[in-house]
Amino acid sequence: xxxxxxxxxxxxxxxxxxxxxxxxxxxxxxFILGFVMKSGNLISFFAGGLGMGWAWMGQGxxxxxxxxSDLSDKMAGIFGVGSGVMMLILTGxxxxxxxxxxxxxxxxxxxxxxxxxxxxxxxPVSY
Amino acid sequence: xxxxxxxxxxxxxxGLGYLSAIQMGPVPPLGLLLDPSHGFWQNSYSEDDLARExxxxxxxxxxxxxxxxxxxxxxxxxENELDLYRAQGYVTAQHRLWQMEFQTMAAAxxxxxxxxxxxxxxxxxxRRKGLGYGSEMGMKFLIExxxxxxxxxxxxAEGVNEYIESLDQASLPLEYKILNxxxxxxxxxxxxxxxxxxxxxxxxxxxxxxxxxRKILGDELLNKLFPEYPEEVYPxxxxxxxxxxxxxxxxxxxxxxxxxxxxxxxPLPQPEEGIGSNNWAxxxxxxxxxxxxxxxxPHLGLNLPxxxxxxxxSTPAYTVxxxxxxxxxxxxxxxxxxIAWGVTNATKDxxxxxxxxxxxxxxxxxxxxxxxxxxxxxxxxxxxxxxxxPFVDTVIYTHYGPVVYDRSFRGDxxxxxxxxxxxxxxxxxxxxxxxxxxxxxNHGDYLDALDHYVAPAQNFAFASQExxxxxxxQGKFPLKxxxxxxxxxxxxxxxxxxxxxxPNDHNPATLNPERGFVSSANQHPVDSLxxxxxxxxxxxxxxxxxxxxxxxxxxxxxxEDMMKLQFDDYYLHASEALPVMLDLLGENYExxxxxxxxxxELREWDFYADPNQKAPSLFITWWNKTYVELWxxxxxxxxxxxxxxxYQTSKLILREPEFELFDHKETPQVESAADHVKKGFExxxxxxxxxxxxxxxxxxxxxxxxxxxHLVPQFESFSVKNxxxxxxxxxVNATSKGHGASWRMIVELGEEVKAxxxxxxxxxxxxxxxxxxxxxxKWANGEYLNFDLRSEGDLDSVLFTTQLTPSK
Numbered sequence: 001x002x003x004x005x006x007x008x009x010x011x012x013x014x015x016x017x018x019x020x021x022x023x024x025x026x027x028x029x030x031f032i033l034g035f036v037m038k039s040g041n042l043i044s045f046f047a048g049g050l051g052m053g054w055a056w057m058g059q060g061x062x063x064x065x066x067x068x069s070d071l072s073d074k075m076a077g078i079f080g081v082g083s084g085v086m087m088l089i090l091t092g093x094x095x096x097x098x099x100x101x102x103x104x105x106x107x108x109x110x111x112x113x114x115x116x117x118x119x120x121x122x123x124p125v126s127y
Numbered sequence: 128x129x130x131x132x133x134x135x136x137x138x139x140x141x142g143l144g145y146l147s148a149i150q151m152g153p154v155p156p157l158g159l160l161l162d163p164s165h166g167f168w169q170n171s172y173s174e175d176d177l178a179r180e181x182x183x184x185x186x187x188x189x190x191x192x193x194x195x196x197x198x199x200x201x202x203x204x205x206e207n208e209l210d211l212y213r214a215q216g217y218v219t220a221q222h223r224l225w226q227m228e229f230q231t232m233a234a235a236x237x238x239x240x241x242x243x244x245x246x247x248x249x250x251x252x253x254r255r256k257g258l259g260y261g262s263e264m265g266m267k268f269l270i271e272x273x274x275x276x277x278x279x280x281x282x283x284a285e286g287v288n289e290y291i292e293s294l295d296q297a298s299l300p301l302e303y304k305i306l307n308x309x310x311x312x313x314x315x316x317x318x319x320x321x322x323x324x325x326x327x328x329x330x331x332x333x334x335x336x337x338x339x340x341r342k343i344l345g346d347e348l349l350n351k352l353f354p355e356y357p358e359e360v361y362p363x364x365x366x367x368x369x370x371x372x373x374x375x376x377x378x379x380x381x382x383x384x385x386x387x388x389x390x391x392x393x394p395l396p397q398p399e400e401g402i403g404s405n406n407w408a409x410x411x412x413x414x415x416x417x418x419x420x421x422x423x424x425p426h427l428g429l430n431l432p433x434x435x436x437x438x439x440x441s442t443p444a445y446t447v448x449x450x451x452x453x454x455x456x457x458x459x460x461x462x463x464x465x466i467a468w469g470v471t472n473a474t475k476d477x478x479x480x481x482x483x484x485x486x487x488x489x490x491x492x493x494x495x496x497x498x499x500x501x502x503x504x505x506x507x508x509x510x511x512x513x514x515x516x517p518f519v520d521t522v523i524y525t526h527y528g529p530v531v532y533d534r535s536f537r538g539d540x541x542x543x544x545x546x547x548x549x550x551x552x553x554x555x556x557x558x559x560x561x562x563x564x565x566x567x568x569n570h571g572d573y574l575d576a577l578d579h580y581v582a583p584a585q586n587f588a589f590a591s592q593e594x595x596x597x598x599x600x601q602g603k604f605p606l607k608x609x610x611x612x613x614x615x616x617x618x619x620x621x622x623x624x625x626x627x628x629x630p631n632d633h634n635p636a637t638l639n640p641e642r643g644f645v646s647s648a649n650q651h652p653v654d655s656l657x658x659x660x661x662x663x664x665x666x667x668x669x670x671x672x673x674x675x676x677x678x679x680x681x682x683x684x685x686x687e688d689m690m691k692l693q694f695d696d697y698y699l700h701a702s703e704a705l706p707v708m709l710d711l712l713g714e715n716y717e718x719x720x721x722x723x724x725x726x727x728e729l730r731e732w733d734f735y736a737d738p739n740q741k742a743p744s745l746f747i748t749w750w751n752k753t754y755v756e757l758w759x760x761x762x763x764x765x766x767x768x769x770x771x772x773x774y775q776t777s778k779l780i781l782r783e784p785e786f787e788l789f790d791h792k793e794t795p796q797v798e799s800a801a802d803h804v805k806k807g808f809e810x811x812x813x814x815x816x817x818x819x820x821x822x823x824x825x826x827x828x829x830x831x832x833x834x835x836x837h838l839v840p841q842f843e844s845f846s847v848k849n850x851x852x853x854x855x856x857x858x859v860n861a862t863s864k865g866h867g868a869s870w871r872m873i874v875e876l877g878e879e880v881k882a883x884x885x886x887x888x889x890x891x892x893x894x895x896x897x898x899x900x901x902x903x904x905k906w907a908n909g910e911y912l913n914f915d916l917r918s919e920g921d922l923d924s925v926l927f928t929t930q931l932t933p934s935k
Contacts, residue, residue: 018162018163018164019164019297022159022162022165022296023144023147023158023159023162023165024144024147024148024158027140027144031140056161056162056163059163059164059168060163060168063163063168063169063171063172064168064171067171067172067173067176067895068897069171069172069173069895069896069897070895071167071168071170071171071301071894071895072167072168072171073844074844074845074894074895075167075844076844077843077844077845078305078842078843078844078845087161090157090161091161091163091168094147094157094158094161095161097143098140098143098144098147098158101136101139101140101143102140102144104136104140105133105136105137105139105140108129108132108133108136108137109133109137111129111133112129112130112133
């Protein structure tokens, strides 16, 4: 459940906020998401990554289909990667990389604070 | 450990974010480019997807309405000219901003800023030729003489800038995203630079090569191989024209000392040979409807985005439509409610070279007659992408013009110094000509408009609703003595100067000639009875004869006939040369199945270079191979030269197959044209056999592979390759591999003006738009789009309408 929540929040972030801010702004938001979501490292990494990656890929696909433009094929020619599908995959992979490390970094920061709080109020806790 | 993981992962995240925002080598910033909300994906939208009903524009005095027709051709309706040109700037930038800016960057010698050191030589050359200097002079001329045109240029610039300011990362034209830079503000001087860029594209000279040829061949052979007039001349202005003026006189100096060394300079790139254009107008006496018809097809390098952008410009006073040049005001080749005009290049050795002798190494003074004159220094600072320090090029200016070749640029020796004299460097106002033509009502207005025109010289064809047809060759032409400027000249000698210019009303012109038509195709402007010296290396010998012969034979002409003539594939050169070659070959060749097949295809050929024909591929290959053999003696020269043209070469192999130069000096036997034709044939057979085994079909379209390249040729996928179309160099439909009809227009000037037009591209400069290349299939097929004038109330096939309103 935590994964799905994180994942969908990320997708929503990308779809609603990305048009208004640059991609690194989205990375900061995913970082904050990782911080507040109280999920594990694996979940923050993959939910952030897959959320941004799928959202980017989906948006690229949507634009391609709705405009009927062959621009992604032409761009693939410039990148030397075969076809427009490869451009979609590249977009998804980059989105994944940017989102995943941002989410994970946010989560790791929370853990630092988390432990310090425990040190102060409850003493060390081992899981 | 937790601190470490956090910092390590954060470092990776920040690193990825950072690396995605910067350019790494040739790889553009990937994050910026792939982000679907801002990157290239956003350029997938076509203009009608992004249409807006209303846009506020600063500086407008009244609302302007713009109707885009189904082909995305804007029709701008403004209340006055200032608003009109402001809107033209805005609308053109919307569709062509990157191209406009890129072309003026090229004209300013600033490509290194975009692509790095690879373009440094090119930029140095552009600047040394003085394109930037010329546009500065043009600006000075406007400030002093024509504040009205300047105010229009400023309004246009503000319109462009209004659009630039509205851009965000998502709407930025694609090329900026890929090459990772941003548009800078447009200025009136950029518009002038664009016109200089056109001049540079169209004007060359072969003075260097002729200087060497004169040294190698001597005057007599030079005149035989490169006669200034062919024996049958079919000039632009009909032969036998009586010139109604008293010519100025010019004295040839008694003794001329040319710089006599063979010159090993690396010559400047020249306009592609065979680049040129056709235009003609037929009078009502020859047309079915009784109305004059005008046709124009300028041939240029074929590029995407197309060099032309179609539009209609309307004020309450007039409505003009046709092809504009993105960056320049008004319509360049077009028509209005009363007249139509079209342009072809009218080259006439407009550039001359002077050897400069400096007093000393400092190059601060040079000899002129008995004195030393002061030279000026112009520092050209060229920024280079990826380098901190700009390259500074020192260019010396003499009163002739810039010293292009010197010890630091393409010079072969320390004392190499050649200055370029070119009308491009003189303040002039070509823009005014087009603004006046746009609103001309009759022949008198047309003549007045042309008086402002300096360079590049053009053959201006004209037709009017009143029933007139006319042609005038307009440019600022120096008054030269016979032979002046054909070779490099000695700059020390004041007798080598251009003494004066030919007055505008002495420029060759004709009105309603008896034969019922005017036409031009870059051939000789006049016959040898014209009282001034006329010389150029590049005059055409084939398209002009075909057009004149066709127009003479036609009667009851319709627009359809004119379409056919613009698309005419008759290969006149082949029709004259092939019979001679077949004759010289006889039975004297290596027999093979292939050879027989090729020969029979050539023998059965009707001389049309249609896309499905096989013979044109065979002929051109045979001819080219033979040509190389014929002129081997000359092309072995170590200094740069030019070779005799196809027309002279064809005449020679017919009449003097034993011509002395055909004998290769290094072989013991004596060769004649027949030997070279035979060798050419055998090489052709080999090459075509190879082609057949590797590529298969050798029909003409497959063989010539007409390609329209994006302005950045490395962006191959933005280019359109292997277009199925006929024609070729020297053919009326002049579509070769990379050159051809960049715009075709036909206008019938009846009660209501009817017009059609097409160009090989599309209105949008965005490779992602459906309007980027949508005209190409029609163009390749010889089809046209409707170009009739539209009124504001006409809503037939309107794609969308945008209202520009003054901002409050």
